[in-house]
Amino acid sequence: MSDPQKDSPRRYLVDSVGQRVIVGLSLEETIEFETLDSPAARRLSNGRRLWDQRDVGAEERGLRWLELYAKHERAWSRWIAESRARRDWHFRSSS
Secondary structure (H helix, E strand, O other): OOOHHHOOOOOEEEOOOOOEEEOOOOHHHHHHHHHHHOHHHHHOOOOOEOOOOOEOOHHHHHHHHHHHHHHHHHHHHHHHHHHHHHHHHHHHHHO
8 A cells, every 4th residue: 555654646536426536436436445545444454344344354455455546547647648638739729
């Protein structure tokens, strides 16, 4: 999970129904990611209940965190590329 000493800014957008979500994640996945990424989640021991009432061990939490982060990172990369393409197109068409 993230290093609390080197937290990078979260990349949020407002979704189609006005909810603040991490780019590429649903509201439920955003809540899950934030739960997994919290210092309290890192301190949980095996056998404690987490977001969906399942017993989830530390290794599973780490894998789920990586899965959600990778999904976010792919969506973020696409969003940046599309934003740059729009900006470049706008610049060329206004010249």
